Every structure is written in C-alpha cells, then in structure tokens.
Amino acid sequence: MTSMINIGVIGCGYWGPNLIRNFSSLPEVRVKGASDLNPERLKHMAQLYNVETHAHADAIIQDPLIHAIAIATPVSTHFDLARKSLAAGKHTFIEKPMTKTVAEARELIELARGKKRILMTGHTFIYSTPVRKIKEIVDSGEIGDLLYISSQRLNLGLFQKDINVAWDLAPHDISIILYIMGTAPVSVNCQGKSHLKPAIEDVANMSLNFDNGGFATILSSWLDPNKIRRMTFVGSKKMILYDDNKPIEKIRVYDKHVELPQYYDTFGEFNYAYHYGDMYSPYLKQEEPLKVQCQHFIDCINDNQKPDSSGQEGLQVVQILEAATESLRHNGMSITIDGMGADAMPPVHQRADWFN
Numbered sequence: 331m332t333s334m335i336n337i338g339v340i341g342c343g344y345w346g347p348n349l350i351r352n353f354s355s356l357p358e359v360r361v362k363g364a365s366d367l368n369p370e371r372l373k374h375m376a377q378l379y380n381v382e383t384h385a386h387a388d389a390i391i392q393d394p395l396i397h398a399i400a401i402a403t404p405v406s407t408h409f410d411l412a413r414k415s416l417a418a419g420k421h422t423f424i425e426k427p428m429t430k431t432v433a434e435a436r437e438l439i440e441l442a443r444g445k446k447r448i449l450m451t452g453h454t455f456i457y458s459t460p461v462r463k464i465k466e467i468v469d470s471g472e473i474g475d476l477l478y479i480s481s482q483r484l485n486l487g488l489f490q491k492d493i494n495v496a497w498d499l500a501p502h503d504i505s506i507i508l509y510i511m512g513t514a515p516v517s518v519n520c521q522g523k524s525h526l527k528p529a530i531e532d533v534a535n536m537s538l539n540f541d542n543g544g545f546a547t548i549l550s551s552w553l554d555p556n557k558i559r560r561m562t563f564v565g566s567k568k569m570i571l572y573d574d575n576k577p578i579e580k581i582r583v584y585d586k587h588v589e590l591p592q593y594y595d596t597f598g599e600f601n602y603a604y605h606y607g608d609m610y611s612p613y614l615k616q617e618e619p620l621k622v623q624c625q626h627f628i629d630c631i632n633d634n635q636k637p638d639s640s641g642q643e644g645l646q647v648v649q650i651l652e653a654a655t656e657s658l659r660h661n662g663m664s665i666t667i668d669g670m671g672a673d674a675m676p677p678v679h680q681r682a683d684w685f686n
C-alpha cells in the first residue's frame with residue numbers, strides 16, 4: 331500500500347539539496363525537515379523549498395512525524411547519524427560511501443534488521459539508464475564472457491578533507507562493477523600518492539580480482555586537467571565503452587575482439603586474428619538517476635522490499651575501500667577480502683525478508 335512519507339534530510343552542502351529537490355518532486359513524499367550545522371545553508375534551503383530547518387540533526391531524528399531520513403553529510407559523520415536515525419525507528423538512506431569502517435557498516439545492518447527498517451546507500455549510478463542498459467547487454471551474453479572492466483574517474487578536485495580520492499570517487503566505480511559483475515572480488519590491490527595533503531591520496535589506482543577470473547581496474551584522481559568519467563567493458567566477443575560525460579551516445583557497443591588461431595605449425599603461421607565489426611549506440615531513456623534512486627527508496631519502504639543498494643551493498647563497497655586502504659599503506663600489496671564470495675551477494679529485487 332502506498333502512503334505519504336515524510337522525509338528529513340541531514341546535510342545541505344553540495345549534495346543534500348539534490349536529494350531535497352528529487353524527494354520533493356515525488357508525489358507521495360513530503361520533505362518535512364532539513365538540517366545543517368551551517369545557518370547559511372539552512373537559510374538557502376528555506377528560500378528554495380517549503381521545508382522546516384533545524385541547526386541540530388536531533389530535531390529531525392526525534393520528530394515523530396518523520397518516517398525516513400536521508401543523510402548527506404561528510405563520511406566521518408554517517409555512522410553516528412545513521413545509528414541514531416535507525417534507533418529512532420526511521421528508514422535510513424545514507425550517501426556513499428555508507429560508513430568509514432566495515433565494523434560500522436555491519437552494526438548499522440544489524441540495527442536496521444532488528445528495527446525492521448530499510449537501510450539504503452546512495453549508489454546513484456546503478457539507478458542510471460546507461461548502467462542498467464550495460465547490465466542488460468552483458469547479461470544477455472551479447473559481449474560474450476566479461477573479461478575485464480577498466481574505469482577512470484578523474485577531475486581537478488573537488489578535494490575532500492576527511493577521505494582520500496579512492497573513498498570519494500571509487501564508490502561509484504565499485505558499485506557499478508559489483509552490479510555488472512554480479513559477484514564480489516576476493517582480493518584488492520591499490521597504489522596511490524598524496525601530492526597536496528599528507529596521507530590524503532589525491533590519485534589512486536585500484537585493481538579488483540574476482541574468483542571467477544574477472545578483473546577490474548579503477549583510476550581515481552582529483553589532479554587531472556579534464557573531467558573524465560569513462561568505463562570500458564571488455565568481453566570475449568564485443569566491447570562496450572561508457573562515457574558518462576557525453577550528452578548523447580553515452581554507450582557504444584563495438585563488435586571487436588581478438589582470437590588466437592587454434593592450430594599452427596610454424597612461428598610464421600602464428601597470427602592473432604583481429605576482428606573489426608560494426609559499432610552501435612543503444613537508445614537510452616533520459617531520466618535523472620537520483621530521482622530513480624529516491625523513488626526506489628520510497629518504493630522499498632512502501633513494499634517492504636530490499637533496496638538494490640541496501641546496507642549489504644553499502645558494506646561490500648566499504649569492505650573493498652578498507653582493503654584498498656590497507657593495500658595503499660603496503661605499497662599495493664594484495665589484500666584478501668573475507669566473506670565476499672558470490673554467496674555474499676543478495677540478488678537484486680529480492681523481498682526484504684532478511685530483516686523480518
């Protein structure tokens with residue numbers, strides 16, 4: 331049954347207002363309250379939206395008329411705010427990355443389960459039309475076996491104060507990779523460098539190894555002259571290029587692959603067979619991923635359904651980031667991630683019986 335949901339948004343900096351705008355656009359939702367430590371941000375929100383503003387998040391968390399809370403504050407504050415929100419019986423949406431440690435993520439999942447409340451993470455890209463189309467193409471078998479994924483997310487800034495570039499940008503790539511691969515990595519390697527602020531890496535290069543032989547690389551940087559949001563999905567038959575910066579034709583499917591000759595007798599006969607075929611760009615419906623994500627949170631609350639980016643998926647991303655941080659501290663050493671095999675991945679669109 332669909333009913334009116336009152337939402338409170340905590341954090342109205344760069345990203346929070348996008349959540350307020352998108353939740354406000356949903357007919358069955360009212361953004362009742364917004365909170366920020368910065369009075370200027372609250373003044374601005376009150377000018378833009380018909381929303382009650384509060385300097386202290388507790389005013390929203392303890393409001394009995396608020397059913398659900400969205401948290402868009404710096405990562406270091408996510409756990410405390412989300413724990414209070416769940417403890418107060420609110421369905422809780424947390425921006426990516428869900429928490430700053432695996433232990434915190436596990437505690438929130440347990441709390442949500444105990445309170446029978448929806449816990450969802452802001453893995454926005456898995457709600458985008460290009461990523462959903464890529465999943466459809468890969469799952470159809472059109473590109474053959476998915477051999478590897480390479481991803482680049484580069485820009486000049488925006489520098490974060492409390493996390494390095496991998497924690498800031500790679501959650502997007504990791505969540506897309508997990509969604510497309512449909513399985514979780516067993517080990518991670520990561521190297522990086524801090525050029526401006528000690529111990530806050532501004533460039534990082536991560537590799538994920540999967541037990542089915544799959545492989546993915548992610549390059550993240552705040553020190554690049556160009557804004558690049560590019561992923562390549564290399565299959566045994568075809569390859570997909572996804573350029574999120576392109577206004578049109580964000581996805582291109584290339585009929586290209588390389589084959590080894592099955593038999594050859596002499597070195598002279600040995601030649602790779604390069605196949606160059608057509609390229610096409612599939613039609614993509616124009617819709618804002620954030621709006622789809624906000625609608626999904628509301629639908630999951632109304633239908634008691636597990637979100638596609640639930641606490642479990644949030645935990646997996648944090649597990650990978652934590653392992654990547656350990657690898658960074660050991661100059662790229664391979665770090666095994668425990669308990670992240672295929673069994674750990676709950677299928678998407680599964681009912682939320684796991685918390686009943």
Ligand SMILES: NC(=O)c1ccc[n+]([C@@H]2O[C@H](COP(=O)([O-])OP(=O)(O)OC[C@H]3O[C@@H](n4cnc5c(N)ncnc54)[C@H](O)[C@@H]3O)[C@@H](O)[C@H]2O)c1
Nearest residue numbers: 341342343344345365366367368387402403425426452454
């Ligand atoms: N899904 C996405 O595509 C996406 C994009 C950008 C940012 N984000 C995420 O959104 C979150 C916020 O990032 P941002 O760039 O907006 O940061 P920001 O620094 O611009 O804004 C954070 C705001 O939170 C406020 N705040 C801090 N502690 C608070 C508290 N205890 N109570 C109330 N307000 C508090 C600050 O005053 C600030 O205005 C991060 O987790 C970030 O990773 C997600």
